[in-house]
Amino acid sequence: MSENFFTDNPDLLFRLEQLDLREVVELKERGYTYAEKYPEAPRNYRDAKDNYRLVLEVLGAICATVVAPRAAEADEQGAQYRDGEVFYADATQAALDAFRQAELMGAMLPWEYDGMNLPESIYQLMVDMVSRAEAGLMTIFGLLEIALAIHEHADEEDKAELLPKFSRGEVTGAMVLTEPDAGSDLGAVQARATYDEATDTWYLDGVKRFITNGNADVQLVLARSEAGSTDARGLSLFLLERDETVKIRRIENKMGIHASPTCEIQYNHTPAKLIGRRRFGLIRYGMELMNGARLAVSSQAVGIAEAAYREALKYAGERIQFGRPIRELSPVSRMLLSMRGEIEAARALISLSGTWVDRSKAFAARVSEGDRSYRKKQKQASALADALTPLSKYYATEMTNRVCDQALQVHGGVGYMREFNVERHYRDARITNIYEGTSQLQVVAAIGKLMGHALDGLFAEWAAQDYGDLNAEKEKMIAAGEKLHQAAETLKAKDQPVIDYYAVDLVNMAVYILNSWLLLQDSLVSERKAALARYYIAEHLPKIHMAGEIIASASEIPLAASDLVLGVVK
Ligand SMILES: Cc1cc2nc3c(=O)[nH]c(=O)nc-3n(C[C@H](O)[C@H](O)[C@H](O)COP(=O)(O)OP(=O)(O)OC[C@H]3O[C@@H](n4cnc5c(N)ncnc54)[C@H](O)[C@@H]3O)c2cc1C
Structure with a gap:
């Protein structure tokens, strides 16, 4: 059994190392002057990264040794309702107590409210681990957006009264x-x-x-x-x-x-x-709240997928059929490879989104303090954050359902039995593409941005790099980006019902292209990631082309057929 959900997961370590938060942390830590007032505050960027790693290690140990071993029990007992009050399962309460004792509850809250002033993109890694350990617990631990909204919009008196209580875990x-x-x-x-x-x-x-x-x-x-x-x-x-x-x-x-x-x-x-x-209430603050929560749910989805994948990999190594471990059968290894690729792609995408959310917030704070030099950068960062957040939520939460389905399939009949953890992961994953806005609503949120070519700047930046042995893949992605551009133009020219009908195909194209570029970026620093990028692109390029073909032939036919075929009388 794992001792630490951070140190046993090379992909989390990789994401932490790759996170480029230098400017964000400098701004959040006020040029590192907080260190003069708060002993825990970092003194420079390297110190900040060391702090983040330490926090993740502490949480990773609690997740592996306190939370995960009682996850099945938490699921079995569940939250209870008696006489108008709610009671957490015993295991949930024990987990929350452990987080509280380790002073992990105020992750993103500022130092002055006893928080840790962590960037969103670090918090996402925390949510990922908590969700791998116990997905239901994440919905209590991962509600910090509420405290952030209070920090952002409540008056000083309420902030001073409530926020330290959130940090100390005294309120949820x-x-x-x-x-x-x-x-x-x-x-x-x-x-x-x-x-x-x-x-x-x-x-x-x-x-x-x-x-x-x-x-x-x-x-x-x-x-x-x-x-x-x-x-x-x-x-x-x-x-x-x-x-x-x-x-x-x-x-x-x-x-x-x-x-x-x-x-x-x-x-x-x-x-x-x-x-x-x-x-x-809704058009500004509600949307802000939901956008934060959407990223948290994206990380929850990845954490659940990670847990399910690990169960499947272990089982596939142990289960012998036809005289050998089923992992050696290529249809089974195909499922495992597909799961691993999707999980790492989703993490890369969430990390990118989180980074732009962090930048947007840090720049906005400067602008609101009257520093106009950040206005242009803030506008660009917030436009990207707005486009990437629904794409992350859509991809990660659909992905976790695919991964959990495959993980259960790898288990064969035992996967259907309650004694096996994969059955729980399969059930837990199902909510992620419903709450905080269904997948269909993420498509609604993303489609306007894609038709406005919101990602073109990112693609151009990535296309300008040299990928060595993977330059052939780079050329394919440049061509795929042109196809996306063309598909967006084709869709824009259609009537609204046709746009709504085919929007999901444009979103699929966009996320596969985004993920491919992100894995190409990763390939620059890791041989293993280079192999993953090559594989992911080989698997997904045909899907990109197929989605492009669907949009190229988009028509009124399905809409015209719908009522008659479904037997709907209006
Ligand atoms: C376990 C759980 C926890 C939750 N926690 C919270 C919480 O803490 N706070 C909170 O406020 N809410 C919470 N929710 C509510 C959740 O956010 C909603 O259930 C979700 O947004 C969908 O709304 P609905 O259930 O009314 O479905 P509906 O809106 O009725 O949707 C039904 C179907 O129609 C589709 N649909 C609807 N409108 C469109 C459209 N314009 N375009 C395309 N398709 C569309 C949907 O995608 C879906 O497939 C929770 C829900 C659950 C199940």
């Missing part, structure tokens, strides 16, 4: 958006926020469902503040501390992530504070 958060009639379409939220002038307080009324960790002490709630409004522009975001007016009506009986309580909540005239500006 919930992001309360979804309602029975408002899921993907959050603009339809009905929960009501009314302002009482006499007490200068907002009060919330309404029902929310599917709320992860809805038992949390601190909640960010999306509600309709503008009476009579019907769309997203009438919604604002509210901060509340749970009291007796917040009733947890039930928790869901789910397929997977059993340790994560998914709550239905009723607010009965619950006092709350407005966060940020009125009417910007």
Whole structure:
């Protein structure tokens, strides 16, 4: 059994080494002047990287020795609901206690609030490991975006009161958006926020469902503040501390992530504070919250896939059929290779997205302090972060479902049995392409950026490099990029229903091309990665061409056939 989920995973070490955060860390650490005030703050970039490695090693040890050994137990017992209250599984509570004792709960919060001031891209590696250990636990550990939103938009008093509690693990958060009639379409939220002038307080009324960790002490709630409004522009975001007016009506009986309580909540005239500006609850703050959470779910997906792959690799080495380990049978080794390639590609993509999110945030902080020299860079970084985040969520969460399916298949019949961990990973993976916006909604978020050729700058930068033995692959990717450009233009010329129908094909093209370039970058520093890049491109180039062909022949035919074929009478 592994002793450490960081040191036993060369790909995590590789990603940490490759992360280029020099400018981000310099800005986040205020030219390393925080070190004068906070003894744990880094003194230079190398010191920062050493700190990050140490944090990852400490967390990796807890994940391997405390969390993973009790993951099946956490799944079996699950979160419990009794007398209106939620109780974590014993193993979940023990894991949270261990994180708390190791002071790991405030990862991304600033030093002044007892946090570790970590960049998003380091936090992603943490979420990856926690999810490999126990995917349900990640939904409690990985809710730090809520604290970040409070840091970004709440007043000084609330920040000073709440944020150190998050860092010390004394409180947890919930992001309360979804309602029975408002899921993907959050603009339809009905929960009501009314302002009482006499007490200068907002009060919330309404029902929310599917709320992860809805038992949390601190909640960010999306509600309709503008009476009579019907769309997203009438919604604002509210901060509340749970009291007796917040009733947890039930928790869901789910397929997977059993340790994560998914709550239905009723607010009965619950006092709350407005966060940020009125009417910007969804269009600005809600989207910010979700974008952060989307990257966390992407890392959760990779962590689950890593766990499933390892189970499959081990089993394939032990199971003998036809006189040899099944790993030696090429259809089985093909599945293993496909899993490994997809996992490492997804990690590279998430790492890239995280880096641009980190840059966007660090530059935005400078701009908001009046340093106009960062404006152009901030605009570029935020445009890339906005394009890459839905692509990462789409790819990583679809990937984890493919990987878990293959991992179960490698196990044959025993994979279908509860005693084998792969069955749990398969169930846990299934939520990732649903919550924080389904895959279809990620496609909706990405398609406009792709039709605006948002990735062309990155592709051009990568195409200018020399890849030595892999220059032939580089030429293929340049040609593939031209095909993507052409496909985007073809799609743009179509009517909206046709664009919506074929959008997923353009997204598939884009992620396969992105991943191929990223693996080519990795090939510059590692022979093993060069072999992986060559393999990945060989496997995915035909898929890129196929998606291009689908778009080239895009037509109204499927839309015209749909109602008749499905027997829908309108
Ligand atoms: C376990 C779990 C935990 C959750 N945690 C939280 C939480 O903490 N906080 C929170 O606020 N919410 C949470 N959710 C809610 C989750 O984000 C929603 O379930 C999800 O966004 C989908 O909404 P829906 O279930 O209403 O599906 P619907 O919106 O009804 O979607 C049904 C289908 O229609 C498709 N569809 C809908 N609109 C479009 C469109 N415009 N284009 C293409 N396809 C479309 C969807 O992709 C999907 O396939 C959680 C859900 C679950 C299951």
